[in-house]
Amino acid sequence: MDAILLQVLNGLDKGGAYALIALGLTIIFGTLGVVNFAHGALFMLGAFCAVAVKSVLSLEKVTLDPTKTTAWGTPMEIRVPYIEAWFGDFGATVLDFSVPISIIIAIPVMLLIGVAMERGLIRFFYKRPHAEQILVTFGLAIVLQEIVKSQFGANPIPQPAPDLAKGMIDFGIMVGFDAGNIVYPAWRLIYFLFSIVIITAVFAFLQFTTFGMVVRAGMADRETVGLLGIDIDKRFTIVFGMAAVVAGLAGVMYTPILSPDYHMGMDFLVLSFVVVVVGGMGSLGGAVAAGFMLGILQSFASMNEVKTIIPGIDQIIIYLIAVIILLVRPRGLMGRKGVMEH
């Protein structure tokens, strides 16, 4: 029982990332009708927001200490991050919390990137065939990825979680098992909670605000909303920006779990597309449910007990599920009739 619970927990953080990316993808599908292959790149850009913030925060002041010398006889260099030199302990704390702080920076940055992307490129592709949408966003993904590579290099750049969240949480005690059975890295649990918060926020935004109501109306019948005198295009642009923010935040918070490198977006994109397809194109709830489901299934498949029965299952489980789902339920788990069918 505790082994099963542990695997469920293991799948939650990855599932959270899948769900967040897939949610953005689905929103873009539903509103703009565009297949965005650059969505993984947005996830990656978010992660690199965290990298950039960290590297700005840890800019160092170098002073020479004439009283000490190094082994080479030169004066010892003392490196202190400016922020620590200026603000003392508070500065050190800020540096420690660089990943959560990056969120504040990432929101406007990703919103800007998203809006620029939609206005600058995507909007010219509404009326073009899906194949061309796929191709142009695919090209954009390569471009973004290569720009990041030229700026930050090709190697993964580890981002530490704050000291507070570095430890393990003994989850077993909380739910009544013996101590030490289910220990779980705290940051992963935080990531899961974070993804739940974001998902709830997105749903609440679409469900309970006037803006969200208009957007939902636009998803259902774009033409009628336009006839009512509402500039639906403008709202959809903001929705695209919002989807970019969601993907970006998913990336920021994921950095302590997986050191970001320039092609992490592509790896997640392929899986997120599968998630969207499994959940049902255009269904927000489906995307979230499928994201968590596939994350958990993947962690079950990487259990040693399962791997000895079917070797290599952990590598292919997600694709296998996608194939089965598409053959049995062509619209996905919660797909609506008439969405993305032709």
Next chain:
Amino acid sequence: MRNSSMSKNDLILLFCFSAAILAGPIILAPIGAGYPDLLQKFAIFGIFALGFNILFGLTGYLSFGHAAFLGAGSYTAVWTFKLLSMNPLPAILLATLMGGLFAALIGFICLRRSGIYFSILTLAFAQMSYNLAYSVLTPITNGETGLQLRQADPRILDAALGRDYGAVLPSSDFFGIDMTGYPGFYFCAVILIACFFFSMRIFRSPFGMMLRAVKSNQNRMNYTGLNTRPYALAAFIISGMYAGLAGGLLAVTDPLAGAERMQWTASGEVVLMTILGGSGTLLGPVIGAGAIKYFENIFSSFNEGILMKAFDFLPESLQHIMVSISSLFVGEGWHLTLGALFMLIVIFLPGGLMEGFNRLRTWLGNRTGGGDGGAVPDTAPAPSVGGD
């Protein structure tokens, strides 16, 4: 009888194509591409793109997983070298068959859906093959190291014929002709011409017409009581066989197969080749493949020194700025150029280079007053061209 049904234009086109390919080393020498390693790549990726075009250009099904067939072909060819013989004929034959077999399996499932579902399904299958090749299938694929020849390989046929390669690592040879350098290129070139001929026959056949009908309106085809799936599946298998053949040839010219050939970036590359040249046209994919491989070769060999020389005519401060900007796009940054090119082509010239040529010709024709019509080599229903 076959030739009697070919139109005169097609014969001329085939003849010109063959002549251009065979004279490749001479024609391409002035632009610095007249050496066999690169020419081999032109020919091999030309075959790959020709095959992809039969699927995407004719039926409109956008597959994002064709690299899987290329990889399968490569592995099969290297295994044939190891087990049977160093002669390339059995290797490419088996590689083609394996590509077709893979395509039949994957196509059978993927073709149940169309549109973007199809793209994602093929992508999923290719990623699955790639992941498997890296992990569980390591005994067959040799994982990250890649599958290599070894001196101790059995090579049953060679042994039966009493061929002994001695203490050196054997390389593939076609009845005694070593498959490296120019012989290797001509081997690939002849196959490319055969593939081109075959693709031309498909384009002109009723079967090809049926595939185009699938692209333009599949529903209507279904309403007339026609089951389109066997046609689409046949196209998928044929293009898988082309990809397998190309993979086999890659192994013939360089007997090494690695899983990275199956990665989805490789699938994206063949899509780009086809689009760049012009999907749905006969010549386009070959031109696109050549262009991409050529620029890849040129751009990735550039470095700062060459760039400094290129911008020598500018004042020094400007020269440095230009060099630092353009060095982003060359050398290691070649992929950035590739991505940007990808976007530019899709945005401005969705019909590819062939459409560009046609536009240019119409434009020139209009300027000189009344075009002469000219020999239009491709009767493919080109995506609506702006000019009239």
